[in-house]
Amino acid sequence: MERMQQIVGRARAAFxxxxxxxxxxxxQQLKALERMVQEKEKEILAALKADLNKCGPNAYSxxxxxxxxxxxxxxxxxxxxxxxQAVKKNLLTLRDEAYINYEPLGVVLVIGAWNYPFVLVMQPxxxxxxxxxxxxxxxxxxxxxxxxxxxxxxxxxxxxDLYPVVTGGVPETTELLTQRFDHILYTGNTAVGKIVMAAAxxxxxxxxxxxxxxxxxxxxxxCDLAVACRRITWGKYMNCGQTCIAPDYILCDPSIQSQVVExxxxxxxxxxxxxxxxxxxxxxxxxxxxxxxVKSLLEGQKIAHGGESDEASCFIxxxxxxxxxxxxxxxxxxxxxxxxxxxxxxxxxxAIEFINYREKPLALYVFSNNxxxxxxxxxxxxxxxxxANDVIMHSVVPGLxxxxxxxxxxxxxxxxxxxxxxxxxxxxxxxxxxxEALNKLRYPxxxxxxxxxxxxxxxxxxxxxxxxxxxxxxxAAVKAVVAKVLCPQRKV
Amino acid sequence: MExxxxxxxxxxxxxxxxxxxxxxxxxxxxxxxxNPFEGLVSHLRASWLSGKTRPMEYRMAQLKALGxxxxxxxxxxxEATASDxxxxxxxxxxxEILLCKNELHETLNNxxxxxxxEQVDRTLAMQLDSAFxxxxxxxxxxxxxxxxxxxxxFLVPxxxxxxxxxxxxxxxxxxxxxxxxxxxxxxxxxxxxDCFAVVTGGVQETTRLLENKxxxxxxxxxxxxGRVVMTAAxxxxxxxxxxxxxxxxxxxxxxxxxxNVARRVAWGRFFNAGQTCIAPDYLLCTIExxxxxxxxxxxxxxxxxxPNPRESPDFGRIVSDKQFQRLRALxxxxxxxxxxxxxxxxxxxxxxxxxxxxxxxxxxxxxxxxxxxxxxxITNMDxxxxxxxxxxxxxxxxxxxxxxxxxxxxxxxxxxxxxxGNDTLMHVTLPSLPFGGIGNSGLGTHHGKFSFDTFSHHRGxxxxxxxxxxxxxxxxxxxxxxxxxxxxxxxxxxxxxxxxLL
Numbered sequence: 001m002e003r004m005q006q007i008v009g010r011a012r013a014a015f016x017x018x019x020x021x022x023x024x025x026x027x028q029q030l031k032a033l034e035r036m037v038q039e040k041e042k043e044i045l046a047a048l049k050a051d052l053n054k055c056g057p058n059a060y061s062x063x064x065x066x067x068x069x070x071x072x073x074x075x076x077x078x079x080x081x082x083x084x085q086a087v088k089k090n091l092l093t094l095r096d097e098a099y100i101n102y103e104p105l106g107v108v109l110v111i112g113a114w115n116y117p118f119v120l121v122m123q124p125x126x127x128x129x130x131x132x133x134x135x136x137x138x139x140x141x142x143x144x145x146x147x148x149x150x151x152x153x154x155x156x157x158x159x160x161d162l163y164p165v166v167t168g169g170v171p172e173t174t175e176l177l178t179q180r181f182d183h184i185l186y187t188g189n190t191a192v193g194k195i196v197m198a199a200a201x202x203x204x205x206x207x208x209x210x211x212x213x214x215x216x217x218x219x220x221x222x223c224d225l226a227v228a229c230r231r232i233t234w235g236k237y238m239n240c241g242q243t244c245i246a247p248d249y250i251l252c253d254p255s256i257q258s259q260v261v262e263x264x265x266x267x268x269x270x271x272x273x274x275x276x277x278x279x280x281x282x283x284x285x286x287x288x289x290x291x292x293x294v295k296s297l298l299e300g301q302k303i304a305h306g307g308e309s310d311e312a313s314c315f316i317x318x319x320x321x322x323x324x325x326x327x328x329x330x331x332x333x334x335x336x337x338x339x340x341x342x343x344x345x346x347x348x349x350x351a352i353e354f355i356n357y358r359e360k361p362l363a364l365y366v367f368s369n370n371x372x373x374x375x376x377x378x379x380x381x382x383x384x385x386x387x388a389n390d391v392i393m394h395s396v397v398p399g400l401x402x403x404x405x406x407x408x409x410x411x412x413x414x415x416x417x418x419x420x421x422x423x424x425x426x427x428x429x430x431x432x433x434x435x436e437a438l439n440k441l442r443y444p445x446x447x448x449x450x451x452x453x454x455x456x457x458x459x460x461x462x463x464x465x466x467x468x469x470x471x472x473x474x475x476a477a478v479k480a481v482v483a484k485v486l487c488p489q490r491k492v
Numbered sequence: 493m494e495x496x497x498x499x500x501x502x503x504x505x506x507x508x509x510x511x512x513x514x515x516x517x518x519x520x521x522x523x524x525x526x527n528p529f530e531g532l533v534s535h536l537r538a539s540w541l542s543g544k545t546r547p548m549e550y551r552m553a554q555l556k557a558l559g560x561x562x563x564x565x566x567x568x569x570x571e572a573t574a575s576d577x578x579x580x581x582x583x584x585x586x587x588e589i590l591l592c593k594n595e596l597h598e599t600l601n602n603x604x605x606x607x608x609x610e611q612v613d614r615t616l617a618m619q620l621d622s623a624f625x626x627x628x629x630x631x632x633x634x635x636x637x638x639x640x641x642x643x644x645x646f647l648v649p650x651x652x653x654x655x656x657x658x659x660x661x662x663x664x665x666x667x668x669x670x671x672x673x674x675x676x677x678x679x680x681x682x683x684x685x686d687c688f689a690v691v692t693g694g695v696q697e698t699t700r701l702l703e704n705k706x707x708x709x710x711x712x713x714x715x716x717x718g719r720v721v722m723t724a725a726x727x728x729x730x731x732x733x734x735x736x737x738x739x740x741x742x743x744x745x746x747x748x749x750x751x752n753v754a755r756r757v758a759w760g761r762f763f764n765a766g767q768t769c770i771a772p773d774y775l776l777c778t779i780e781x782x783x784x785x786x787x788x789x790x791x792x793x794x795x796x797x798x799p800n801p802r803e804s805p806d807f808g809r810i811v812s813d814k815q816f817q818r819l820r821a822l823x824x825x826x827x828x829x830x831x832x833x834x835x836x837x838x839x840x841x842x843x844x845x846x847x848x849x850x851x852x853x854x855x856x857x858x859x860x861x862x863x864x865x866x867x868x869x870i871t872n873m874d875x876x877x878x879x880x881x882x883x884x885x886x887x888x889x890x891x892x893x894x895x896x897x898x899x900x901x902x903x904x905x906x907x908x909x910x911x912x913g914n915d916t917l918m919h920v921t922l923p924s925l926p927f928g929g930i931g932n933s934g935l936g937t938h939h940g941k942f943s944f945d946t947f948s949h950h951r952g953x954x955x956x957x958x959x960x961x962x963x964x965x966x967x968x969x970x971x972x973x974x975x976x977x978x979x980x981x982x983x984x985x986x987x988x989x990x991x992x993l994l
Contacts, residue, residue, distance in 0.1 A: 016881075057971035060980065087924035098922055103907060105930070182931065194726055201722035204715060204734065206935040211729070224958045234968055271969040281969035356541060369958065378953065380543065382628050385952035393954050397623045399612030400952030405630070406707065410731040412950065424930050425937065427910035428903060429919035433894050436752045439915075443759055444796040444806035446582025454586060 007164050008179040011107045014161035015134035034071045036157040047145040053284040063119040074130045081419045092457045097430040102423045104132030106182035113187040115242040117143035124185045127418020134162045141169045208411030212334045213361040217247035218351045220368035228367040229263030235391030237318045240283040241338035245363040247391050251351045254344040261304045268318050285314040294337030297330040352380050360406030365391050384408045533704045536632045536659040539686045545657045554654050557682040559596050572670035578809025588643040595648050598923045599655045606944045622955040627948040629657030631707030638713045639668035640767040649710045652943020659687040666694045715932050733936030737859045738886035742772035743876045745893035753892045754788030760916025762843045765808035766863035770888045772916050775867045776876040793843045810839040819862035825855035877905045885931035
């Protein structure tokens with residue numbers, strides 16, 4: 001308890017000193033992070049390989065590339081993001097300064113996850129630093145090599161007091177959550193998300209929760225199945241299915257089910273060769289516990305492809321299940337593994353109903369040549385984000401917010417949204433101490449005349465010309481001011 | 493929250509429905525442990541799922557109906573708030589009618605623009621695609637309102653919730669009894685009963701209401717209850733906006749127009765008999781400034797309310813006996829310099845200024861929420877800023893000075909929900925400014941477009957074509973060294989503008 005208190009206390013003192021606020025300082029820290037990623041690339045890739053058997057190219061493009069891109073974007077845009085934003089004024093505030101000031105929140109906590117262990121602490125960290133905060137980083141203990149590396153590297157490149165790394169498991173995280181933070185960004189599962197939010201509630205700490213769920217993937221009969229299945233295969237089996245926005249299950253018409261299976265099988269061969277286990281590009285399940293969990297989902301299912309496993313190496317082959325019952329275990333929880341169930345539905349109506357009956361997912365996918373159908377699926381469902389005719393890709397568009405809804409999470413980040421998540425938008429109105437005459441409109445004693453004037457100045461009329469408003473307001477104001485000045489006594 | 497009358501009142505449509513999931517025994521009474529609001533929430537969720545609230549025309553019609561509610565029931569609203577809080581007609585019309593209509597008009601004028609999908613910048617590789625942010629409604633929203641601006645503080649969020657396409661349950665405060673009854677009886681006649689409901693009751697009913705799953709909860713009230721609401725929301729992972737409170741400091745520098753400062757501060761402090769979450773809670777100034785301010789404050793109070801404010805139709809009353817007792821006890825802090833008179837029967841507390849107040853006095857330990865203004869003496873601006881920063885972050889910080897630099901210093905060196913230089917309260921009358929707290933004073937914002945954004949889920953959407961599959965080739969395994977080389981090379985070129993997964 002004391003250790004956590006000390007770490008957070010030091011971060012808070014460092015934040016209170018004000019040194020994390022100047023833009024130059026923030027950019028300097030971000031540049032240092034960039035150097036760290038470039039200089040220590042080998043070590044980072046080695047850690048990812050050790051934790052998840054992620055090969056170099058995969059690790060580079062999924063984790064390092066994204067981080068470098070986020071750093072470059074943030075350093076370039078920070079001055080414009082952080083600048084005060086002037087807002088539209090009304091007649092009463094025409095002479096005043098009215099703007100939104102972007103201010104740091106204070107000390108924020110970033111809790112990472114194990115499936116993309118590097119990018120999932122780095123990307124939030126980048127936004128939090130950019131917004132001028134102190135940041136406590138808690139990488140996932142499950143991806144222990146990356147956690148250890150982050151704990152070693154960050155203090156070498158960044159301000160030690162402002163950006164401490166805390167390692168450990170459940171007991172350490174629980175302790176950490178008793179401390180007071182000014183924002184918590186948590187990536188992980190729904191159950192722990194509830195615990196994090198409940199802990200945050202004690203301190204009225206705002207939270208961003210990047211959770212999960214079962215991301216549905218609807219394949220329409222009218223689509224290029226070969227292309228669709230190749231894209232789905234890529235998104236489903238990357239990182240051995242351990243991706244929060246992987247297409248979790250497929251919904252399609254029974255008549256195309258076997259074609260879907262054949263196409264995916266063909267693509268798997270293309271990607272990983274005849275013997276998947278010996279492909280250097282295929283990852284492993286992160287640990288024994290998850291291995292057993294994913295394997296148990298296969299019980300009682302019709303395995304159309306795959307199903308092989310090896311406990312010693314936590315290997316589960318890319319697997320496809322067909323004619324899956326909606327009530328089965330594999331359809332109850334987020335799979336987070338290389339198992340792809342296909343549930344048949346007779347129409348897009350049935351698909352939409354199926355999706356809406358369940359918790360809102362983090363991502364939603366639909367494949368179709370029919371633009372109307374795509375529009376309908378988007379309009380009649382809800383999800384964190386979605387991609388049509390591909391998978392995963394909405395999460396890499398820098399201008400799109402990335403986050404969940406309902407059980408899949410709350411809040412969003414990436415790019416500018418990270419900056420805004422970790423900032424306080426402070427409303428600022430600076431008036432003049434003179435021009436008291438106009439204020440007389442609002443002071444007691446009240447009168448009907450004053451009310452009419454207040455209406456002119458405050459009330460936005462629908463479809464009334466600006467000029468007309470202004471002129472009548474001006475005349476009324478002159479009248480009122482003259483009246484008050486000439487007759488200052490109270491009207492009872 | 494105070495316990496008021498205990499009468500859970502569900503709209504007719506709910507009373508008629510048989511409870512769902514009654515275990516097949518068909519009994520309308522159900523068992524005692526069943527949540528009394530479960531049926532209502534399910535009904536509203538079904539309405540939302542039907543898509544009824546999505547079309548813009550529907551939302552506009554409901555919003556216009558809200559406007560009619562304000563117009564038709566204006567007199568009753570003025571009477572109810574006068575009865576509940578002794579609210580002056582001018583104040584009531586300004587805060588409960590005018591400012592609400594302002595929000596309505598702002599929303600009606602801009603809704604079609606706000607609802608549009610927002611196109612975003614795409615990477616080089618995605619020029620053929622369509623990337624946009626969709627504003628989806630959350631579903632069933634709960635709005636819990638307090639008693640001090642009993643119409644405004646449910647209606648303004650309600651405008652945003654309706655505009656965003658949600659179904660809404662409104663829970664007005666049981667403390668402002670007459671207004672609660674007015675809202676429960678009259679509002680459902682104006683809005684679609686399948687999608688909007690009013691629930692009444694006290695702490696018990698609200699606790700049971702919070703056991704249900706909502707898709708968003710908007711709460712205005714005190715920090716302790718804010719914690720309770722957020723804890724309840726955590727069980728369902730329901731996002732929240734909490735508009736709470738705190739002690740809003742008001743710094744007055746030595747260089748200022750004392751007369752104007754006194755008027756603006758007095759207006760902000762004594763509006764609604766001090767029962768305003770953004771009222772200047774306490775003043776910070778030097779002893780010299782205090783000497784100048786006291787006569788100016790006395791004059792301002794006299795100009796506003798006359799020599800005996802108790803007789804002024806423009807000065808309000810305290811909402812309840814409990815609040816009255818609490819405030820009367822706070823008069824013991826420091827020394828009364830102006831006012832101090834009270835009348836228990838009327839729940840009247842005169843506009844009061846206290847001096848010789850110490851930081852540890854009771855009046856400096858809680859949000860005052862009454863017509864009492866303590867003055868704390870400091871020797872300079874730095875001391876004032878340190879004092880402000882040693883306390884919980886408030887909903888608003890006020891600074892008065894003829895010197896721009898002083899105002900800016902206070903702004904830059906403190907943190908608060910909002911800030912107003914050289915005036916009080918006014919920053920919340922601009923719908924283009926976000927209204928919300930930070931830390932203990934709240935989380936989230938609303939007003940104007942911020943309300944619409946608060947009640948919408950911003951969904952990132954990407955629509956791609958099925959063609960040009962060759963462009964995707966670099967992302968697929970198997971990864972040869974050559975492919976890896978290509979990825980790295982491209983990343984070095986692109987990093988500046990558009991790093992993306994290939």
